[in-house]
Amino acid sequence: MEEQYVKMAKVFKALSDPKRVQIIDVLSKGEMCGCALLEHFHITQPTLSHDMKLLIDAGIVQSRRDGQRTLYSLNLEAVKRMQDRLKKMLKPDMEENEDTSKLPFS
Numbered sequence: 001m002e003e004q005y006v007k008m009a010k011v012f013k014a015l016s017d018p019k020r021v022q023i024i025d026v027l028s029k030g031e032m033c034g035c036a037l038l039e040h041f042h043i044t045q046p047t048l049s050h051d052m053k054l055l056i057d058a059g060i061v062q063s064r065r066d067g068q069r070t071l072y073s074l075n076l077e078a079v080k081r082m083q084d085r086l087k088k089m090l091k092p093d094m095e096e097n098e099d100t101s102k103l104p105f106s
Contacts, residue, residue, distance in 0.1 A: 004085065007059070011082055014058035019043070020051050024060060024074065031073040033066075 015021055019041065026032065026040060038048055052072060055061040059078040064071050 008082070008085065010058040011060060014054045014060060017051070020055060023051060023055065027061060027072060027074050031071050033069045033071050035069065037072065 015024070023037065023041070026037070032040075034045075034048060034052070037052075038045060041048070043051075052061060052063065056063060059075055060082075061072055062075045063073075
């Protein structure tokens, strides 16, 4: 199997949980420490660690240490590459006048 498909599958797996999608949304506004994420989501530290590991392994999120804190942010370069790949994979052949209001993500 081609490596690009394995990488995309990791991304899809990481984004298969609504809470992780919400974490991505929160991080899209800027870098945040783990303690702030814990407060924002009212989850346990082991749960956050598991979610962040999946997001980091997928390449969507990056982390850095600042003293005793871990700061998380989106890996914007990787996100851009994934967007480009998805656009190539999901080329809808839709006419301009077609009603898209019932499509997912509309």
